[in-house]
Amino acid sequence: MYAQIVLFDGFDPLDVIAPFEVLAAGSDAVGGELIVDLVSAEGPRAVLSGTRGLVLNATARLDPTRPGYVVVPGVSGPTVGDPDEGVETIPVLLARFGDTDAAPLLRQALRNPAVTVAAVCGGSLALAMAGLIEERHAVTHVQGMDMLEATGVHAVPARVVDDGDLVSAGGVTSGLDLGLHILEREYGPRIAHAVEALFEYERRGTVWRNSGRQPVVV
Structure with missing residues (x-):
C-alpha cells in the first residue's frame, strides 16, 4: 500500500512532515508494507514551501492509480494583505491549487475506489476550492471553516473527519x-x-464519522 504526500508550491511544511513521520514510523512497524513517498504532480523536483524558503524534494510523480492514500497539505503564508498589491495570502494560494496539475490528478484519485484522499489543515480547502469535494464532510483550520462551508462542503468541527x-x-x-x-x-x-508511544503523543478527540445515532441535544 502507498501513502503519497503531495508537495506543491507554497505548501505548509508541518502539514507534510507530521503525517510523513507518523506514516514512516508506521511503515517500520509493519515491516515496510506501507510505502511513503513525497510526490508532486510534475514528478521529482525541489518544491518551495510557504515558510521561510524551506524546500522539500519530491521523489516521484503523483500517481492516482496507486492503491492507498494521497495526502494533501495546506499552505503557509500571510493571512492579511491585498492580493491586488501582490500579497499572496493563504486564500489566494489555496485557490491557486485548482489551477495546478495536481487538481486533475486528485480528481482521478477521488474517483478511484482503491484510493483514499486525506487532507491536513487547509488541504481540504484546496480540494474544496478546486470543486473536488462538494457535498462531502470535512474539516479544516478553524479560521477556514466558514469558507469551507461556502464551497458546498459539510464542515464538521472535529479534530479528524x-x-x-x-x-x-x-x-x-x-x-x-x-x-x-x-x-x-x-x-x-x-x-x-x-x-x-514512540512519538510520546496522544491523539485528541473522537474521529467523526457520518454514522450512528443523531444526538437529541447538541
Missing part, C-alpha cells in the same frame, strides 16, 4: 492525528499505539 474515501484533519498539528488514524484504520490499534 472520516468520510470514507475522504479523510481530513483540522489545524496544522492535527497531521499527527491524521497519520495515526490512517495507521489504526489500515493496521489496527496496536500499530497506531506503538507509534503514539
